[in-house]
Amino acid sequence: MDSREQEPAQQHETATHPTDDFDEEKARRGARLLLEAAGRDPSSAGLSETWSRRVPDMFETLTEGARSESKPIMRTFDAETDGLIVKTGIPLYSMCEHHMLPFQGVAHVAYRPGDQMVGLSKLIRYVRWQSRQLTTQETLTRDIAAGLADELDAHGVVVELTATHMCEVMRGIETETETTTREYVGTISEADRTQFRESVRRHIDGPSSR
Incomplete structure (x- = not known):
C-alpha cells in the first residue's frame, strides 16, 4: 500500500475552486467525437x-463537486464536546483528472470542534x-480537510483517504493496489x-477488534 502523509496546511486553502457552469452541449459534442474516434x-x-443524454447526464453528476450550487448545507449547532469527533468508513468515489477514470475507496474524517459542531451525516455528504470532481487523491484529501476546517471553524481536522485507482487497474501497470493519503x-x-x-485501525480490523 502506497502511503503519503502531507504536511499540515498553514492556511485553509483548497486547491480547487467551485464554479456554477456545466455546458451540456459541449459534453454532447465531446461524447459524440469520442465515439467517432x-x-x-x-x-x-x-x-x-x-x-446525446446518458454520458452528459452522468458527467454532470460525477463533477458536481466543481459547482457551488451542489454544495451541501452544513447546519451547525452548539458544540457538546471539545474532544475529537471521528467518522470512519465513509464511501469514496471520485474521478482521476489525468485519465478521467474513477478511483474509489474509503475516507476517514476527524475534527476537534470550536464553538460549533455538525451532524455526522453532514460529514458524509x-x-x-x-469527491465528485476531476481531481487527484492528494488534492482531494487537502480540499476535504481545508474545506471542513473552514465550514466548521474547527480547531483541527484530520482526513485520510485510501483508494484504488482504475487508471492503474485497467491500464498502465494493470495492478490493483491501494494508496493512502492523510492531511x-x-x-x-x-x-x-x-x-x-x-x-x-478498528474500522479496518472490523467488529472483532472492538
Whole structure:
C-alpha cells in the first residue's frame, strides 16, 4: 500500500475552486467525437442516447463537486464536546483528472470542534460532494480537510483517504493496489493523532477488534 502523509496546511486553502457552469452541449459534442474516434457510429441504436443524454447526464453528476450550487448545507449547532469527533468508513468515489477514470475507496474524517459542531451525516455528504470532481487523491484529501476546517471553524481536522485507482487497474501497470493519503489542518495534538489512527485501525480490523 502506497502511503503519503502531507504536511499540515498553514492556511485553509483548497486547491480547487467551485464554479456554477456545466455546458451540456459541449459534453454532447465531446461524447459524440469520442465515439467517432473509436470507430463507432453515434447514430446506431445502442449509442444514439449514449452521447446525446446518458454520458452528459452522468458527467454532470460525477463533477458536481466543481459547482457551488451542489454544495451541501452544513447546519451547525452548539458544540457538546471539545474532544475529537471521528467518522470512519465513509464511501469514496471520485474521478482521476489525468485519465478521467474513477478511483474509489474509503475516507476517514476527524475534527476537534470550536464553538460549533455538525451532524455526522453532514460529514458524509461533504465528502461525497467534494469527491465528485476531476481531481487527484492528494488534492482531494487537502480540499476535504481545508474545506471542513473552514465550514466548521474547527480547531483541527484530520482526513485520510485510501483508494484504488482504475487508471492503474485497467491500464498502465494493470495492478490493483491501494494508496493512502492523510492531511492535517489546524491544531492536532499527538493524542488526537493516536486516537484517530486507533479509530481507523478498528474500522479496518472490523467488529472483532472492538
